[in-house]
Amino acid sequence: DAGVIQSPRHEVTEMGQEVTLRCKPISGHNSLFWYRQTMMRGLELLIYFNNNVPIDDSGMPEDRFSAKMPNASFSTLKIQPSEPRDSAVYFCASSSQGATGANVLTFGAGSRLTVL
Amino acid sequence: GQSLEQPSEVTAVEGAIVQINCTYQTSGFYGLSWYQQHDGGAPTFLSYNALDGLEETGRFSSFLSRSDSYGYLLLQELQMKDSASYFCAVEGNNRLAFGKGNQVVVIP
Numbered sequence: 247d248a249g250v251i252q253s254p255r256h257e258v259t260e261m262g263q264e265v266t267l268r269c270k271p272i273s274g275h276n277s278l279f280w281y282r283q284t285m286m287r288g289l290e291l292l293i294y295f296n297n298n299v300p301i302d303d304s305g306m307p308e309d310r311f312s313a314k315m316p317n318a319s320f321s322t323l324k325i326q327p328s329e330p331r332d333s334a335v336y337f338c339a340s341s342s343q344g345a346t347g348a349n350v351l352t353f354g355a356g357s358r359l360t361v362l
Numbered sequence: 363g364q365s366l367e368q369p370s371e372v373t374a375v376e377g378a379i380v381q382i383n384c385t386y387q388t389s390g391f392y393g394l395s396w397y398q399q400h401d402g403g404a405p406t407f408l409s410y411n412a413l414d415g416l417e418e419t420g421r422f423s424s425f426l427s428r429s430d431s432y433g434y435l436l437l438q439e440l441q442m443k444d445s446a447s448y449f450c451a452v453e454g455n456n457r458l459a460f461g462k463g464n465q466v467v468v469i470p
Contacts, residue, residue, distance in 0.1 A: 279458070289405070289449065289460035302457055337404060349395070349453055353404035 250354035252338050258360045264326040267357045270319055271340030279351060280313055280323050281337040289337070295321065328361045335359070373467045374440055382435045382464045388454030394426050394433045395451040399463070405449060408435070440468050 251270040259265055271278045279294040293303040295315045303313070310329070315321040325332055335358050339351040374380045384394065393412035397405040409419050411426035411433060423436040437444055447463040 281460075288462040291457060291459060294457075339405075349393070349458060350407045350410070351395075351397075351405075351458070353406070355404050 250338055250340050250352055252336075252354035252357050254357055255355060256358045256360075258362065259328055260362050261329055262327045263361075264324065265328045265332075265359060265361075267323040267336050267338075267359070269321045269323070269338030269354060271321070271338070272352055273319065275340035275342050275352070276318070277341045277349075278315060278321050279339040279341070280321070281339065281353075282334045283337060283356075284334045292323070325359075328359075330361045333360050370462070371465045371467070373469060375469055376440055376442060378440050380437045380440060380466055382437070382448050382450075382466070384433045384435075384450035384461055386431050386433075386450070386452040386461075388452050388459070390455045391428065391431075392453040394424075395453070395458075396422075396424050396435045397449045397451060397460070398446050399449065400446045405460075408448075437466065440466075442468050442470070444468050 250272055253268045277296050280292040281289050282292055283289045291305045293306055293313045294301055298315045298318055311325055313323045335356045337353050337356045339353040341349050341351045372380055393410055395410045396408040398408050399405040408422055409417050409424040411417055411424050414426055414428055416423055416425045421438045426433040435448055445466060445468045447465045449460045449463045451458050451460045
């Protein structure tokens with residue numbers, strides 16, 4: 247298995263532009279997580295899906311952020327409009343169980359976003 | 363809600379032992395995990411404790427005390443490749459929340 251695949255690896259954009267981050271989870275994993283990592287705030291859970299259904303989106307900062315999982319093999323995280331404070335590394339992770347019990351997350355390589 | 367506390371940085375020599383502590387607050391606790399992250403890399407899973415006691419995986423061990431809401435990760439026989447950040451992550455309330463992490467720097 248190729249692991250969790252994220253794209254793009256790096257993105258530099260200007261304030262106000264739309265940003266779309268993509269994730270392909272490991273085949274057979276039924277849970278998918280989006281995290282954001284910054285020096286100041288560490289790893290923050292933004293949203294997670296179980297069987298393609300959003301279970302907890304309480305970590306999504308505001309209405310500018312949205313996430314979708316149209317099928318078991320693809321998810322997107324969209325920021326519109328983007329702001330400089332959104333600059334961070336965004337990680338996607340998948341696991342074979344929900345967020346209960348022994349839950350081993352496999353992370354993608356991350357998407358480093360810089361908003362100018 | 364959930365909160366985790368971890369100290370920030372530790373420097374140790376090769377061959378030494380380092381203990382990284384984690385205290386947490388959460389409702390509906392299920393378990394405590396540990397992840398390693400090298401600079402520029404992604405977090406990778408190290409160990410998981412759901413019950414009190416010690417779990418050993420090679421040079422790394424993890425301990426949990428549910429009554430104290432406390433756990434630790436023990437790194438033994440430190441190697442240069444162990445220089446990384448180490449995160450505890452608590453499962454509770456249908457969420458997996460990570461601590462701020464503890465950076466370990468191994469020196470010759």
